[in-house]
Amino acid sequence: MKALALALAAGISLVAFSAAAETIKVGVTPGPHAQILEKVKEEAAKKGLDIKVIEFSDYVVPNAALSSGDIEANSFQHQPYLDNQIADRGYKIVPVGTTVNFPIGVYSTKYKKFEDIPAGSSIGIPNDPTNGGRVLLLLADKGIIKLKDGVGVKASVVDVVENPKKLKFVEIDAAQLPRSLPDLAAAGINTNYAKEAGLDPVKDPILREDPKGPYVNVIAVRAQDKDKPWVKTFVETYHSPETRTFILETFKGAVLPSW
Numbered sequence: 001m002k003a004l005a006l007a008l009a010a011g012i013s014l015v016a017f018s019a020a021a022e023t024i025k026v027g028v029t030p031g032p033h034a035q036i037l038e039k040v041k042e043e044a045a046k047k048g049l050d051i052k053v054i055e056f057s058d059y060v061v062p063n064a065a066l067s068s069g070d071i072e073a074n075s076f077q078h079q080p081y082l083d084n085q086i087a088d089r090g091y092k093i094v095p096v097g098t099t100v101n102f103p104i105g106v107y108s109t110k111y112k113k114f115e116d117i118p119a120g121s122s123i124g125i126p127n128d129p130t131n132g133g134r135v136l137l138l139l140a141d142k143g144i145i146k147l148k149d150g151v152g153v154k155a156s157v158v159d160v161v162e163n164p165k166k167l168k169f170v171e172i173d174a175a176q177l178p179r180s181l182p183d184l185a186a187a188g189i190n191t192n193y194a195k196e197a198g199l200d201p202v203k204d205p206i207l208r209e210d211p212k213g214p215y216v217n218v219i220a221v222r223a224q225d226k227d228k229p230w231v232k233t234f235v236e237t238y239h240s241p242e243t244r245t246f247i248l249e250t251f252k253g254a255v256l257p258s259w
Contacts, residue, residue, distance in 0.1 A: 021048045021049070021050055022048070022049055022050065022229075022230050023050040023051075023052060024049065024050070024051055024052070024071075024072040024073060024230055024234070025051075025052045025054050025070070025071040025072055025073075026051055026052070026053060026054065026071060026072065026073045026074060026075060026234075027054045027055075027056055027061075027062035027065055027066060027071045027073070027074035027075070027076065028053060028054070028055055028056070028062075028074065028075055028076050029055065029056060029057070029058075029059070029062070029076045029192055030055050030057065030192070030196060031192035031193070031195050031196050032100070032102070032191065032192050032195060032251060032254075032255050033075055033076050033099075033192060033217075034053060034055055035250065036075075036099070036100065036238075036243065036246065036247060036255075037051065037053050037075060038053060039242070039243055039246045040234075040237050040238050040243055041053060043237045043240055043242050043243065044233065044234065044237040047233050047237060048233075049230055049233045049234060049237070051234070054071055056076070057175065058173070058174075058175055059076065059077065059081065059128060059131075059174060060128075062074040062076050062077070063077070063082075063085050063089070063091055063093060063220070064089075066091075066093055066220060066221070066222060067089075067091045067092070067093060067222070069222070072221065072222075072225065072230075073096075073219055073220065073221045073225075073231075073234065074219075074220050075099055075217070075218075075219050075220075075238075076217070077217060077218065077220070078101075078130070078214070078215040078216060078217045078218065079095060079214060079215070079216060079217075079218055080130040080133075080134075080153040080214055080215065081128070081130040081131065082095060082218060082220055083130075084128075084129055084130050092222060092223040092224070093220050093221070093222060093223065094220065094221065094222075094223045094226050095218035095219065095220055096218075096219050096220070096221050096226055096231050096235055097218065097219045097234075097235035097238060097239065098216050098217065098218055098219075098258040098259060099216075099217040099218060099219060099238060099258060100216075100217050100247060100255050100256060100257055100258055101211050101213075101215060101216050101217065101255070101256045101258055102190060102191030102192065102201070102215075102217070102254070102255055102256075103191065103201070103208055103209040103210070103211045103256070104131070104134055104135060104138060104188055104189070104190055104191065104208075104209045104215070105188070105189060105191070105194065105201055105204070105205025105206075105207065105208045105209065106123075106135065106138065106139075106186050106187065106188050106189075106205055106206055106207040106208075107178075107181060107186060107187055107188075107189050107194065107199055107204055107205055107206065108181070108184075108185060108186035108187075108206050109181050109182060110185060110186075111185065111186065111206065112206065113206055114142070114144065114186065114206050114207050117165070117167075117185045117186060118165075118185070119165045119166050119167075120165070120166050120167070120168065121165070121167060121168070121184075121185035121186075122167075122168045122169075122170050122183075122184050122185055123139075123167050123168065123169055123170065123184065123185060123186050123187065123188070124169075124170050124171075124172050124177050124180050124181070124184045124186070124187030124188065124189075125157075125169055125170070125171055125172070125187070125188050126171070126172070126173070126174035126177065126188065126190065127171035127172055127173055127174070128174060129154070129156060130153060131174055131188075131190060132156065132157070132171060133151075133153055133154060133155035133156055134153070134188070134209070134215060135188030136155045136156070136157070136159070136160065136169075137152075137153070137155055138188065138207060138208075138209050139207070140155075141209075141210070142207055144164075144165070144167075145160050145162060145163050145164075145167070146160070146161050146162035146163075147159045147160060147161065148161055153214055153215075157169045157171070170184065172187075174189075174190055174193060175193055177189045177193060178193055178194065178196070178197030178199065179197070186206065191254055191255065195254065200254070201254035201255075202252065202253045202254050211256050216258045217258070219234065219235060219238065239259045243257075244257045244259070
């Protein structure tokens with residue numbers, strides 16, 4: 001009878017745990033975002049949250065998939081990019097927690113210093129407004145170009161008011177910039193794509209962004225879901241000491257926790 005009672009109790013506990021467990025699909029881009037989320041998935045499972053990691057190869061589809069309900073959350077973009085997507089496409093998507101920062105870098109296979117780049121050279125920048133502007137802000141911060149006053153994170157090529165080296169800015173899909181490097185003097189490349197291409201985001205850039213800035217990445221969900229219990233569990237798990245340690249030990253300064 002005791003054995004039967006224990007078996008029944010165990011069965012009831014298992015049913016209760018199964019009923020409490022919830023599955024969510026979270027969109028990421030390949031590389032660090034995906035690697036970090038696999039760690040978050042491992043920790044979230046201990047809290048009854050089952051995360052399915054869905055990888056997307058570009059920056060456009062994850063928000064479309066989230067808006068349409070194909071996934072429950074995404075973790076791949078910084079706040080200025082999300083703001084731009086919401087303004088352009090009317091998505092009812094909101095940030096619910098910060099994640100990491102990837103200081104963007106300018107890379108070159110031809111030159112060891114930016115000052116060695118000849119006048120009139122072509123510089124690749126991402127063709128999406130926020131990441132392209134991010135590279136321009138980096139160049140402006142280093143005194144290479146000057147931008148119109150007050151443009152901030154919305155900077156674009158038309159906002160360049162001083163360009164002493166007469167650099168030509170070539171707008172290319174962010175994921176394609178690493179393979180375009182041989183055809184360019186240099187290119188501003190997002191950290192995840194740099195790592196995928198075998199570049200070292202700490203040692204290889206000839207210019208690197210200050211990690212303290214507006215480009216901290218976020219977890220985004222549909223506005224209608226922001227108060228659901230799984231959102232709190234997901235964010236808390238991402239912000240756990242285990243996740244922080246994983247990021248610091250795995251990426252060694254190329255990716256920085258925001259919390």
